[in-house]
Amino acid sequence: MPELPEVETVKRGLERVIVGRRIVAAEARRPDLRWPLPAGFAERLTGQRIHGIARRAKYLLVQLGAAEPGELVWLIHLGMSGRLIHTAAGEPLPGTVTSAQAGSSGGWPLHAAHNHVEVTFDDGSVLTFNDARRFGVMDLVAADALDRHRLLKDLGPEPLSNAFNGPALAARLTGRRTSIKAALLDQRVVAGVGNIYACEALFRAGLSPRRSAYTVQRGRAEGLAASLKSVLSDAIAAGGSSLRDYVQASGELGYFQHAFAVYDREGEECPGCTCDSVVRRIVQQGRSTFYCPARQR
DNA sequence: CTACCATCCTGGTTGC
DNA sequence: TGCAACCAGGATGGTA
Numbered sequence: 001m002p003e004l005p006e007v008e009t010v011k012r013g014l015e016r017v018i019v020g021r022r023i024v025a026a027e028a029r030r031p032d033l034r035w036p037l038p039a040g041f042a043e044r045l046t047g048q049r050i051h052g053i054a055r056r057a058k059y060l061l062v063q064l065g066a067a068e069p070g071e072l073v074w075l076i077h078l079g080m081s082g083r084l085i086h087t088a089a090g091e092p093l094p095g096t097v098t099s100a101q102a103g104s105s106g107g108w109p110l111h112a113a114h115n116h117v118e119v120t121f122d123d124g125s126v127l128t129f130n131d132a133r134r135f136g137v138m139d140l141v142a143a144d145a146l147d148r149h150r151l152l153k154d155l156g157p158e159p160l161s162n163a164f165n166g167p168a169l170a171a172r173l174t175g176r177r178t179s180i181k182a183a184l185l186d187q188r189v190v191a192g193v194g195n196i197y198a199c200e201a202l203f204r205a206g207l208s209p210r211r212s213a214y215t216v217q218r219g220r221a222e223g224l225a226a227s228l229k230s231v232l233s234d235a236i237a238a239g240g241s242s243l244r245d246y247v248q249a250s251g252e253l254g255y256f257q258h259a260f261a262v263y264d265r266e267g268e269e270c271p272g273c274t275c276d277s278v279v280r281r282i283v284q285q286g287r288s289t290f291y292c293p294a295r296q297r
Numbered sequence: 298c299t300a301c302c303a304t305c306c307t308g309g310t311t312g313c
Numbered sequence: 314t315g316c317a318a319c320c321a322g323g324a325t326g327g328t329a
Contacts, residue, residue: 001323002322002323003323006322034305034306034323034324050313058323059323077323077324078322078323079306079322079324080306080307080321080323081306081307081308081321081322082324111307111308114307131306131307132306132307132308133305133306133307133308133321133323134305134307135305135306135307135323135324135326151324151325173298174301175299177299177300178300178301185324187323187324194320194322194323195321195323196322198324222310223313231301234323241322284300286301286303287302287321287323288320288321292308293327296329299329300328300329301327301328301329302327302328302329303325303326303327303328304324304325304326304327305324305325306322307317307321308320308321308323309319309320309321310318310320310321311317311318311319311320312316312317312318312319313315313316313317313318
């Protein structure tokens, strides 16, 4: 589910409440996520202090240290349906099927059966990882080996960094015969972009998702890089997009979904444009693509 | 290299 | 109403 803006929102929410805290207990109820949790996962987390949280692409990097800061990194990917929910000491998990109807905390209800990892801090607060589809990933990595981690080593540039610009994007699209939409979903081209924001950025850039990637050069690449930055920044400012089951760590909903120009708007009028066209849905690489065939060329 | 496909899961929604 | 098919925000790994 979550793309870069949602992960960034979760990161910012968690930062406020768990940095500085020490883990006093950890439990892995279901160790078989996308890959098995590392050996001794819960035991290794216990006693660690949270020194900070970083984000790389769609990965959360929780910086741990039992004594010295920055020894160990708790790597987390939310997959499609993963949620991290922080609750204060003694507070029940919001929106569980037993406690409330869906909607009070937003999105789908949380089924307690999908609470796979639970971490308790020294202030009594609890961080729960709930993931119905179990596409999520967790690992523990030595900090000095992070860059070499198999899930991180091939990632492209962060789209919001200064290193990412028109020429950098153009260079990574050179010679690629695939569609520009598929290229944007390739995490080696640019890190953290998923289906929603690929569609939205292409709309802002006025580029057809069906265009061959290698034709996006110079001015077009400049425009697309700028569009990616703007749509991701706008989404972060809105707290991300809540479709079915994404909520912030605090339980609040993001609201960028209301600002979608094309995503999930098949048949609707192309927004803010005089092209008199309607949003179309096509399938590329088995994923839905939404775009305006008149405005996007 | 590049591109396509299947795959890991569960659950909500749609359509017959 | 019941039930099956379809669809979903991701990313790897195998194959051609």
